[in-house]
Amino acid sequence: MILNGKRVDYEVDITVEELLDNLKLEQGTVVIEVDQNIIYKDEYSIKKLSSESKVEVIRFMGGG
16 A cells, blocks of 8 residues: 555555554544545444555644
8 A cells, every 4th residue: 555655554444543553653643544535433443454555644733
């Protein structure tokens, strides 16, 4: 799959939730886009990613 513009290899049919766990990211601090579609948080555990998926992970950062 393409993750934030870089080719990465993950197991077949990994879910968005499993990807975030592997990346050690909390669901509440990110927005996930798969193939140019925003994925709702309640779909993270069921949305499967393929080797052809294009995934963008957008992280929220605090600051001022």
